[in-house]
Amino acid sequence: MAEAHQAVAFQFTITPEGIDLRLSYQALNQIYQSGVRSWKKRFSRLRNGVIKGVYPASPSSWLFVVIAILATMYMRSDPSMGLIKMIQQHLPLSLHMSLSAQGQTMLSALVFSTLLWLSLILALRFCLKLLLSYHQWMFEQHGRVSNTTKVWVTLLRLLSSRKPLLYSYQTSLPHLPVPPIKDTVSRYLKSARPLLTDPEFKRMTELAERFESTLGNRLQRYLKLKALWATNYVSDWWEEYIYLRGRGPIMVNSNYYGMDFLYVTPTPIQAARAGNTITALLLYRRKVNREELKPSRVPGTVIPLCAAQCERMFNTTRTPGVETDVLQHWQDSEFVAVYHKGRFFRLWVYTAGRLLSPRELEHQIQRILDDPSAPQPGEEKLGALTAGERVPWFHTREQHFSSGINKRSLDCIEKAAFFVTLDDEEQGMRGEDPVGNLDRYAKSLLHGKCYDRWFDKSFSIIIYKNGKSGLNAEHSWADAPTVAHLWEYTLATDAFQLGYTEDGHCKGDVDRSLPSPQRLAWEIPSEVQAQACSSLAVAQALADDVDCHVFPFQEFGKGRIKKLRVSPDAFIQIGLQLAYFRDRGGFCLTYEASMTRLFREGRTETVRSCSNETCAFVRALESGEADDQCRRLFKLASERHQNLYRLAMTGGGIDRHLFCLYVVSKYLGVESPFLKEVLSEPWRLSTSQTPVQQMELFDLKNHPDFISLGGGFGPVADDGYGVSYIIVGEDMINFHVSSKHSCSETDSHRFGTQICKALQDILTLLAADAKTSSSSSQSKKLL
Secondary structure, three states: OHHHHHHHHEEEEEEEOOOEEOOOOOHHHHHHHHHHHHHHHHHHHHHHHHHHHOOOOOOOOOHHHHHHHHHHHOOOOOOOOOOOHHHOOOOHHHHHHOOOHHHHHHHHHHHHHHHHHHHHHHHHHHHHHHHHOOHHHHHHHHHOOOHHHHHHHHHHHHHOOOOOOOOHHHOOOOOOOOOHHHHHHHHHHHHHHOOHHHHHHHHHHHHHHHHHHOOOHHHHHHHHHHHHHOOOOOOHHHHHHHHHOOOOOOOOOEEEEEOOOOOOOOOOOHHHHHHHHHHHHHHHHHHHHHOOOOOOOOOOOOOOOOOHHHHOOEEEEEOOOOOEEEEOOOOOOOEEEEEEEOOOEEEEEOOOOOEHHHHHHHHHHHHHHHHOOOOOOOOOOHHHHHHHHHHHHHHHHHOOOOOHHHHHHHHHHHHOOOOEEEOOOOOOOOOOOOOOOHHHHHHHHHHOOOOOOOOEOOEEEEEEEOOOOEEOOOOOOOOOHHHHHHHHHHHHHHHHHHOOOOOOEEEOOOOOOOOEEEOOOOOOOHHHHHHHHHHHHHHHHHHHHEEEEEEOOOOOOOOHHHHOOOOOHHHHHHHHHHHHHHOOOOOOOOOEEEEOOOOOOOOEEEOOOHHHHHHHHHHHHHHHOOHHHHHHHHHHHHHHHHHHHHHHHHOOOOHHHHHHHHHHHHHHOOOOOOHHHHOOOOEEEEEEEOOOOOOOOOOOOOOOOOOOOOOEEEEOOOOOEEEEEEEEEEEEEEEEEEEEEOOOOOOOHHHHHHHHHHHHHHHHHHHHHHHHHHHHHHHHHOO
């Protein structure tokens, strides 16, 4: 432990002969190496700050500009049109006294060259921002690219030719625009039409028109003012009011999970899997800190996405408050917090300035697993405080964890790079009931025992007894694609880069002189233990009510869907509408998460995927209309969904605009019946696709078993479903369905069955048309 080493680095004893000073050179060397590592990081940040600050130019381009200016001056030409002489005249008197006339001219030329270079950088960044503000490419038909878009792609490639750092594009990304209020209201009414009866729709139309013509314009002006001033007019309010101001449990209601490989467990040794996983995560953190990660891009393009969510990935925790929680982020941390059988440990991951090897981390984790000590009174279920209501956790934290030994131990958890749970259960797709075990696996990752996870940490890693792993992430600091990117890298690095020995242990050597992981000490009074039990009761009731169903759909995947010239996402979303109609006998307000990371600090937007066109297709299919008519309606529904998705991505969504208008109305103290009704509508079907972003990390052809299960989340509405899906490879789609046992009208397994049938029925419908078209074309060739 670094703290222990520093404490004994200097020892002295007062003797009759004077002071006997003894130095621990090993500890001093560790302190020295840690300092060197810290300074290296500072230098790296400074260097990266310069490189990304001048992007899309390079720091070396300054020298090119200087040489070019001096060369033209040597040829008796003045490229500055008199500006160099003007600069020379305004040099300080001391420089006039100390420099010759030639020296003054050279200095003035350097100043002019630097100013010219900075002006060129600003011009290039402005051009890049203009190019990134162009979104018409997204609305063009596949294979029919306009000349404007072709020119735009060429210019964008030219300006992006230099290898960028992770945050190089941040200042060049456009700001999220505020849509015209007329467009938002019109799109809302169109989205609400299939869910309302004629009298209900008439009443809603009157409310909307009254809002648009009166209060709406006033609220819109305030929102436009914020958009001019703020980097993103949505994100800060979204983070605060949707996430941090929630006073209920964040477990299940907000946090989400990610799963391990479906068929493969790289090693059955728990400590070894933990060693490689922790190493992979810290290597990813190093890449983030050094900005060595490639900026995320729209798949198949050179268009960058905002990387701001990476900034708080590590060393971050959510702390409770009375009205709102706070996200706290520390610059760096050299340890992780570990939980095992009711005990908390601090595990140092660096020694003498270097990262411990995977084998050394395995050795340290095994020490924790072999530790026979019992939990201190109240320690075992302390994590339940983060799983229950937020206000009791705030008061308990203020009264009992703000000083002394409890504060020091809590700081170790909250300032840790991330949280690790060494679970004493076995999970995964195994045994005689693999599907049922997947459901239990999902519930374990979503809530565990309600006290063996630290739900406030940015993310927690769970390593099970049989070597299976998973992740639980807090939602306020980032959205699922950012965490999915991290988890993809972790799984791939663990399995394909770090690897294991033949007997399942981590590779590398072990320094057995490493100090043991430190047990965190607590003094937990009876009232804290009582509150932990109370929070646990609330969390346990919530956890017991969640019904999770996870299943791999293997009948077909995006390969066959794309052959039908249909967007896989649109295909699945229409299938979900058909499944819901068959399950509940009607339609509901549907949430599909879309990103707005084409804009700076963008997060998400809602795609209201229950549209008039989708409902028309479902009704036609269920009423037995002709196949040709059903296929025509499906095509319209698919095109409508794609258009809605594109609008959401490019700033033309509905819900974030209405949400911000509602926040402004609350600040102004005015009531809007229209906004109040819109914001209170329940999302009974909440859906999200987990993107696969780094396919180059996974060789599915040579290693087809290394398929990710993706992740999931709890239901948003008490009487609704939460559905997450991940399209893996060409032939598989993994689904995660959640609902609540307390609602008699929902059943996750039943809905999963309906999803499978709906997807198969739609494919059968479309494939029949494809076969007919193929037969017809072959007949024409024969003729």
